Amino acid sequence: MAATTPPLQSAGDNEPFRVDGALTISRAATTEREIQAAPDPLTIDLSGVERMDTVGAWLIYRTVRDRDARVVGATPQAQSLLDQVAEFDHPARVRPEERPGVVRLFSELGEWVSESGRTLVGLLGFFGGTLIGFGNLIRRPRRFRWNAVVQRFDVVGIRALGIIGLMSFLIGVVIGQQGAVQLAQFGAESFTINLIGRITVRELGPLMTAIMVAGRSGSAFAAQLGTMKITEEIDAMRTIGVSPVEALVIPRVIASVIMMPLLAFWAMLMSLLGGGIFVWLFLEIPPLTYIQRLQEVIPITDLWIGLIKAPVFGLIIALAGCFQGMLVEGNSEEVGLRTTTAVVQAIFLVIVLDAVFAVFFSSIGWK
Amino acid sequence: MTDDEIVIRIRGLSNRFGEQVVHEGLDLDVRRGEILGVVGGSGTGKSVMMRSVIGLQTPAEGEVEVLGENMVGRNEDEAKNIRRRWGILFQNGALFSTLTVAENIEVPIHEYFPFLSPSLVDEIASYKLAMGGLSPDAGPKFPSELSGGMVKRAGLARALALDPELLFLDEPTAGLDPIAAAAFDELILSLQQRLELTVFLITHDLDTLYAICDRVAVLADRKVIAVGTIPELLALDHPWIQEYFNGPRGRAAANSSEEPARV
Structure with missing residues (x-):
């Protein structure tokens, strides 16, 4: 040219x-x-x-x-x-119309409030729908999808063992180290074992596991179901006569409810191991003594508390993930937003419930 | 014919996915100013051929030249200069879902010409929107709010954003109702004539072939087995071509194209 x-x-x-x-x-x-x-x-x-x-x-x-x-x-x-x-001169707007700042502030606040209310009601409704699905399955157990459930066991449980184990081990070490430093001021270093034993079994084991599972599996549930919603797979299921609740939600709920206590137990053991290695190396308490002391200081009710909380946390994580996934509509950005909401919601509800449990178990005398 | 008149030149193109051979020694020329239709059964690699031409798929062997430039093995910066001279309409529109239609049209303009004033870019987006046959109120809408036909038109408007010389269309009328499909055919034809475009068009739509294509390339047996006008192809004795154009649907499309112009 x-x-x-x-x-x-x-x-x-x-x-x-x-x-x-x-x-x-x-x-x-x-x-x-x-x-x-x-x-x-x-x-x-x-x-x-x-x-x-x-x-x-x-x-x-x-x-x-x-x-x-x-x-x-x-x-x-x-x-x-x-x-x-x-x-071709037809002037067009490029972006949707925006309202002035003050109006927008109030309207966004209002939308947020009504959205929160709707989410809460929706989550309850979703829980109800899941229960009805369970009811149907109990009446017709043949429709139960063993394969899907076992596959979820693998994804939610087995594949999480490594990361949850490592995390719990390190938490055990950190609690031991921090506890030893603080208790040394009172000359009570040997109580580090009480601290490690009780806090990991009763609180941190199930709680940290729940946070990890919410991040790993709750987000995956929301993203999977959300994508299936966008690609109309869920609509296709419905038209074929497969109930999405039975095929998608219930296997995930069952897997989370069953895997959470197992993972929490695993997390407790790994934390105790981490703490044990710390006190052995730095406080020179031999492993046998450590185990003996653990048996003395951890009441069996602590273990029950941990293991009762864990499946409830699992239920909340699975419900929040599946619920948010099913709410996805429209575009790919929505999948990301809903996934974030699912994790935030799950962790928030887990911590709120953990507080409720703490008050409840104390008041029935499991101290 | 001089070399200048050939805008896409494919020589000895081979594509493989693992064991599966999609193309083997495929040759094709696209001339300046024509609408070339590409047909072929499902799975014959029409889209893969287009992806090889536009550089989304690196061929196993062969040469691809677009607008006189070799496309195989070019780095991103060099390829950019060719990319602004073509526009592509993907099968499902491929609109960016987080941007409005008008903002979608502005993406290529912002990418290549960041110094244009925002008001001018907005005006360009407006008339491109009209060129794509969309009404102004489609501009601030998001892709999820559009019907299938509007998504195609919006995709076409984005493909036209930089006044391309070359337009790639992957099944533009698939999923449209016959009226919308005919309207889209007419839109492509009028744009091609006014803007002097060369159009590379993949289609399954026999009506489109009869209505707007100057030549048709037939993909079968891993290569282009024939290129020519529809009468030229009909004279050939290949079973797939005969079945394609002389099957019930082919005859119906041929008849309707011979009828007097629709009112």
Whole structure:
């Protein structure tokens, strides 16, 4: 293609503006500025234009429309481009209309409140729907999907062993180390074992496991079901007569409810192991003594508390994940938002319930 | 014919996915200013061929030249200069779901010409929207709010954003009702004539072939077995071509194209 010379030459007051060379999108920014700087009345001479595209034509057309400029010297091709852009001149908004700041603040607050209320009611309704699904399955146990459940056991439980074990081990070490430093001030270092034993079995084992499972599996549930919702797989299931609750939700709920106590127990053991290794190396308490002391200081009710809480946490995580997944509508961004909400909701509810459990078990005398 | 008139030149193209051979020694030329229709049974690799041409699929062997530039093995920066000279409409529109329709059209403009004033870019998006045959109120809508036909038109408007010389369309009328499909055919034809586009069009739609294609390339047996106008293809004695154009649907499309223009 021919090299282009500078396209626009400024001329005297009533002399026409000459555009030379290319009148295209590549030079549109400069051309726009130069046309804006030119004084009225304006005549534009297009006889020197070698190449022109619709953006160039648009710039000229716009000047003619808004400033009553005159165009001379347009070739037939240029004229045809000008006619075309004129034909397509239908101004459109680019973004949806935005409301003013104060109104938006209140409307967003209102939307948030009503959305929260609807979510809570929706979650309860979803729980109810799941229970009905369970009821149907109990009446017709043949429809129970063993394969799906076993597969979820693997994904939710077995594959989480490594990361949950490592995390719990490190937590055990940290509790031992911090406890030893603080208790040393009272000369009560040997109570580090009480601290490690009770806090991991009663609280941190199930709680940290729940947070990890919410991050690992709750998010996966929401993302999977959300994607299936977008690709209409869930609608296809319904039309075939497969209930999505039976096929998708119940296996995940069962897997989480059964796997959570097992994982929590595993987490307790790994924390005790981590704490044990710490006290052995740094407080010189031999492992046998450590185990003996653990048996003395951990009441069996602590273990029950941990293992009773864990399946409830599992239920909440699975419900929140599946519920948010089923709420996905529209686009891929929604999947991400719903996944985030599922994890946040699950962890929040887990911690609230943990507090409720703490009060409850204390008041029935399991101290 | 001089070399300048050939905008896409494919020579000896081979594509494999593991054991499965999709193309083997495929040749094809697309001439400037024509609408070339590509047909072929499902699974004959029409989309894979298009992906090889536009650089989304690196072929196992062969050469692909687009607008005189070799496409195989180019790095991203070099390929960019060719990319702004073509527009692509994907089968399902492939609109960015978090942007409005008008913002979708602005994406290529912002990418290549970041110094344009925002108001000018918005105006460009508006007239491209109209070129794609959409009404102005579609501009601020999100892709999830559009019907199937509107998604295709929005995708076409985005493909036209940079005034391309070359337009790739992957099954543009698939999933549209016959009226919308006919309207889309007419839109493509009028844009092609006005903007002097070269169009590479993959389709299953026989009506589209008869209505707007200058030449048709037939993909079978891992290569292009024939290229020509529909009468030229009909004269060939290949079983797939005969069945394709002389099957019940092919005859119906042929008859309707011979009838006087619809009012």
